[in-house]
Amino acid sequence: MNDTTIKYEKENLLEVKNLKTYYPIKGGFLRKTVGHVKAVDNVSFSIKNGETLGLVGESGCGKSTTGRTILRLLDSTEGQILFKGQDITKLQGKSLREIRKDIQMIFQDPYASLNPMQMVGSVVSEPIMNFQKKSLASLKNEVIELLRKVGLPEDAYYKYAHEFSGGQRQRIGIARALALRPKLIVADEPVSALDVSVQSQVLNLLKELQDEFNLTFLFIAHDLSVVKHMSDRIAVMYLGNIVEIAEKESIYEEPKHPYTQALISAIPIPDPRKKSNRIILKGDVPSPANPPQGCPFHPRCPQAMAECSLSKPLLKEVKSGHRVACHLY
Amino acid sequence: MEIVTNDKISAPIKSPSPWVIARRKFVKNKLAMISLIFLVIVIILSFLAPYITTKDIVRIDFMKISKPPSSEHWLGTDTNGRDVFTRMLYAGRSSLTVGLGCMFFIVFIGTTVGAISGYFGGKIDKILMRFTDFVLMFPFLVFVIVLNTILSGKVSGLWTLIFVISVLTWGGVARIVRSRVLAEKENEYILAAKSIGCKSSKIIIKHLLPNVASTIIVQATLLVAVTIVAESALSFLGFGVPADTPSWGNMLAEARNSDVLRDKTWIWMPPAIAITLVILSINFIGEGLKDAMNPKSKR
Numbered sequence: 305m306n307d308t309t310i311k312y313e314k315e316n317l318l319e320v321k322n323l324k325t326y327y328p329i330k331g332g333f334l335r336k337t338v339g340h341v342k343a344v345d346n347v348s349f350s351i352k353n354g355e356t357l358g359l360v361g362e363s364g365c366g367k368s369t370t371g372r373t374i375l376r377l378l379d380s381t382e383g384q385i386l387f388k389g390q391d392i393t394k395l396q397g398k399s400l401r402e403i404r405k406d407i408q409m410i411f412q413d414p415y416a417s418l419n420p421m422q423m424v425g426s427v428v429s430e431p432i433m434n435f436q437k438k439s440l441a442s443l444k445n446e447v448i449e450l451l452r453k454v455g456l457p458e459d460a461y462y463k464y465a466h467e468f469s470g471g472q473r474q475r476i477g478i479a480r481a482l483a484l485r486p487k488l489i490v491a492d493e494p495v496s497a498l499d500v501s502v503q504s505q506v507l508n509l510l511k512e513l514q515d516e517f518n519l520t521f522l523f524i525a526h527d528l529s530v531v532k533h534m535s536d537r538i539a540v541m542y543l544g545n546i547v548e549i550a551e552k553e554s555i556y557e558e559p560k561h562p563y564t565q566a567l568i569s570a571i572p573i574p575d576p577r578k579k580s581n582r583i584i585l586k587g588d589v590p591s592p593a594n595p596p597q598g599c600p601f602h603p604r605c606p607q608a609m610a611e612c613s614l615s616k617p618l619l620k621e622v623k624s625g626h627r628v629a630c631h632l633y
Numbered sequence: 634m635e636i637v638t639n640d641k642i643s644a645p646i647k648s649p650s651p652w653v654i655a656r657r658k659f660v661k662n663k664l665a666m667i668s669l670i671f672l673v674i675v676i677i678l679s680f681l682a683p684y685i686t687t688k689d690i691v692r693i694d695f696m697k698i699s700k701p702p703s704s705e706h707w708l709g710t711d712t713n714g715r716d717v718f719t720r721m722l723y724a725g726r727s728s729l730t731v732g733l734g735c736m737f738f739i740v741f742i743g744t745t746v747g748a749i750s751g752y753f754g755g756k757i758d759k760i761l762m763r764f765t766d767f768v769l770m771f772p773f774l775v776f777v778i779v780l781n782t783i784l785s786g787k788v789s790g791l792w793t794l795i796f797v798i799s800v801l802t803w804g805g806v807a808r809i810v811r812s813r814v815l816a817e818k819e820n821e822y823i824l825a826a827k828s829i830g831c832k833s834s835k836i837i838i839k840h841l842l843p844n845v846a847s848t849i850i851v852q853a854t855l856l857v858a859v860t861i862v863a864e865s866a867l868s869f870l871g872f873g874v875p876a877d878t879p880s881w882g883n884m885l886a887e888a889r890n891s892d893v894l895r896d897k898t899w900i901w902m903p904p905a906i907a908i909t910l911v912i913l914s915i916n917f918i919g920e921g922l923k924d925a926m927n928p929k930s931k932r
């Protein structure tokens with residue numbers, strides 16, 4: 305417990321308040337906006353310096369949209385993103401470019417996220433060149449140092465992305481994200497496209513780099529065991545909402561929200577004699593363009609009550625540091 | 634810090650860029666290489682014409698009207714008594730200048746408009762594309778003839794034509810580049826470029842254009858052929874290159890006389906064959922480039 309109290313004293317590096325990101329649906333003859341896909345619908349959380357927040361949820365629940373909105377690669381519809389206390393949602397032009405030095409991203413697809421026409425040296429040096437004037441020699445030294453840090457050979461500098469395996473490409477992406485020495489890295493499913501054998505290498509690399517550079521991670525994933533390995537705290541998303549957020553131990557030992565319980569029950573247990581009490585959810589995820597009234601999870605919830613279809617539950621603290629959006633509590 | 638990678642690389646330091654790989658593939662394509670060599674020879678011959686023959690291309694000689702090929706005049710003389718071979722070489726110079734010049738202008742305008750339109754999207758895209766449609770809508774021949782007539786004399790002959798053809802033809806390239814940019818910009822590396830603080834101009838020039846370059850290069854090659862044909866057609870009709878400058882189209886125009894067409898084939902056959910072969914070889918080169926730059930092609 306002592307460990308957590310120290311963490312709470314640290315200030316929040318990132319604070320997200322009531323963030324909404326809607327995609328307009330255009331339709332009709334004049335291509336008017338006829339509705340919105342509510343990809344991120346009123347999400348609030350905070351990340352402390354040096355911490356890793358895992359963001360989990362099934363595909364289409366708005367994890368990646370949240371990450372990209374924080375990087376300002378997508379524009380938010382409403383809400384605030386406070387980075388070191390500064391609201392970055394309205395930044396434009398030069399001040400937006402300045403913030404890029406502090407927030408970087410590791411992308412999901414190691415194949416699509418590297419320009420096939422660029423040499424690795426150029427990929428990794430580009431962020432530095434965008435912000436600093438440096439001599440070619442010192443730039444090259446810095447890049448080679450970065451490549452070495454992420455476990456790539458020195459001669460990768462003159463190679464092209466297509467000459468590397470998926471895991472190595474992801475290392476190139478990590479080196480690029482590290483080049484500006486950012487404070488916060490949004491890792492958008494950094495290992496989900498990799499072989500299981502390579503996943504652990506990349507995850508351990510991320511952990512080592514976190515210690516070395518004092519990084520803060522927003523770690524987006526759908527693999528619960530990966531998130532468990534990486535995160536200090538975990539937020540569970542469902543249909544654009546955070547339904548539960550808590551310390552890692554707390555969420556794995558006592559999941560409160562019925563959705564989280566179902567997710568955790570789905571983790572395979574590596575013991576054939578042990579019988580798992582799998583909670584099977586019925587139905588499909590509703591469309592985020594037309595989310596259900598009340599609690600977004602109520603149509604599939606095994607413990608739904610009358611109240612659930614009427615009012616949307618808000619996140620409330622049920623235990624120190626453990627917050628759930630559910631009418632059961 | 635030691636990280637175990639099970640696939641360390643021990644290859645030569647510099648590795649082939651995608652361009653080098655494409656070049657290797659192209660060199661292996663026999664038809665394209667023969668075409669390229671042929672085209673280079675034609676270009677060299679045309680642009681070195683003053684060093685190859687000393688005969689006059691303009692002076693009319695009534696003593697030598699419509700003479701068949703002989704040792705003095707390899708390809709005979711035309712209805713004005715001028716040496717056909719000499720005119721062929723000089724004509725190649727104007728036709729190729731028109732082809733290459735138009736290609737540069739069209740690619741420049743088309744790529745700029747298409748890339749900006751595709752990358753920024755939204756209102757900018759709508760405005761630029763409606764403007765492109767507007768230009769594409771012009772009836773080509775009518776406008777070329779009118780514009781060329783109005784402008785001729787103000788700029789030196791060939792460049793008027795190059796300008797006029799370019800201004801009316803860039804629309805197609807703009808649309809092709811736009812559609813390629815639309816597809817390419819969805820790749821995560823464009824998002825990555827944004828996230829590392831690249832400006833829009835840099836993203837377009839450094840990240841998007843190299844990746845759509847293969848399409849642009851193939852288009853550019855085919856444009857040379859298209860504009861040479863356009864030039865020939867216009868000159869044949871008498872509205873292209875000024876009559877005092879020989880061009881393959883101008884030379885073909887003599888075939889409008891049925892007597893020449895029927896009996897004096899040496900006057901119009903050489904330019905006709907030159908046009909056909911040049912267009913054919915340009916198209917083969919274009920095909921070869923398309924194959925070479927497509928990473929999925931095995932050839």
